Amino acid sequence: MTPQTLTPAVARRDTTAKSRVALVRPKKPLRWITTTAVAAAVVGLHAVAIEGTDFKPELLVDGWKGMAAFIGDAFPPDLSWEKTIRPGLEATLVTLWIGLLGTTLSVPFALLLAALAAENTSPHRLVYQVARSVLSFFRAVPDIVFALIFVTAVGLGPFAGVLALICHNTGVMGKLWAESMEEIDAGPQEALRTAGANRIQQVANATLPMVVPQFVGLLLYRFDVNVRSSLVLGLVGAGGIGLLINQSIKSFQFDSMLTHILIVLVLIIVVDQFSAWIRRRLAA
Template identity: 65%
Template sequence: MTTTLEKPARLPVPPRPRRPRAQAAGWIIAAVVVAAHVVAWNSTGMSFTALVEGRDGMADFLAEAFPPDLSWDVLQPSLSAALVTLWIGLLGTTLSVPASLLLGLLAARTTAPAPWVYQATRSLLSFLRAVPDVVFALIFVTAVGLGPFPGVLALLLHNIGVMGKLWAEAIEDADPGPSQVLRSAGASRAQIAAHALLPTVTPQLTGLLMYRLDVNVRSSLVLGLVGAGGIGFLINQSIKLFQFDEMLTHILVVLVLVVVVDRISAAVRRRLS
């Protein structure tokens, strides 16, 4: 005697209960976002009509820029200034490592010696991040004069604020197991940081450092526009003299520099991952 199993009847899925408060909050948030975009659009003078009307000016600009001036008299100083831009970004990144590491340890909840130290360090890092590197460059240009040196100092201070925060967050997310083992064995804070914490997060810290090097090389280009040396200074000079073909040459050199630095940084981050 065989028996057939009957398929269980499908029960109706109960409707999802509606939450009037959640729906109302969603509509309010959407309305605020739309209103903010409308205000931003009007405040910034966004107008695609003006962009279309200015097409003749853009066409004249491009006609004067092409073809780029690739003569050695223009290319040689452009390559030299590009190397200066690279050195500014390199020094602004590497020289900030000791201070960034120290402040990162003090700004992490897991390694800060006291709550007030944590809050004070976080406030200092926030201040260094809040001041743009261009503002730092203008301050140092007035102090030490034109050239790459104020650019290095500007990137140094701003990068300490950015990298200190990134490293502090990486330290907070580290595996607490090795640190707890050393702490239970009576190790000091410095010993825990040196022998348990930092070896655990070194790949993350190095990856963030390479990312900041990539960013700082790009930023050093902008610093040159305010007199902090590098190829940005040549671009600004070419624009002021209406030598747009030379400007395009400098921009192409910058493009090559940025691509090379980006490839090297990406390769290092892949090996660390």
């Protein structure tokens, strides 16, 4: 069947090889107008933004001496073990623990809300909308605001930081997980539905096992982000190395501040390498 239909086509291509098809791009006359309009709009927005943020580079040039004095005071970093390094390392561990608990303890909440807020796993349209709204709320309130709220309940300290991260991370991770569930191949879930499995069984035995690699990748990414967030939370009294940095700035001990920042740098690199290592192993 196929040889007969193929031969004439091949023959025709051979004989007409010299008279080639002319390359004519279809003209789009309005394109340059659109491009110019978009460019003008972007430039205009930047002009307004520069005005709105008091963006004046000359201030930076004039004020370089203040900055140089500040940085000069920080050098050399204070390397005394008892006064700076030991408290710094201890506080860094606290920062790490805040980030860790803030991530892991939000897993159950994020998982539940993600399953309710993904179109392919949500039991009902109304539940879907409510879950989406709850996630949006937790995501919209910055973790630092949650920290300030919890400080009024449980007092200053790392516990308030953990609670703040749990709340904010539930919102972000729930949203990221819901999206990765929606992107997953719907086939296995449909197969189980035709086999008579109920909704919970479909999610537990098709959807969730399909998204495990994406979930773990996103979890590690959030751990990375949360460790860095917990530094900032330290600034508002949630403990950890952020608190020490804040204290050393307020007491003009810039050399201690620099030491603490260097410790933070090491922490960030270690966490980053660790999560990259896990993700590599997961992909293999």
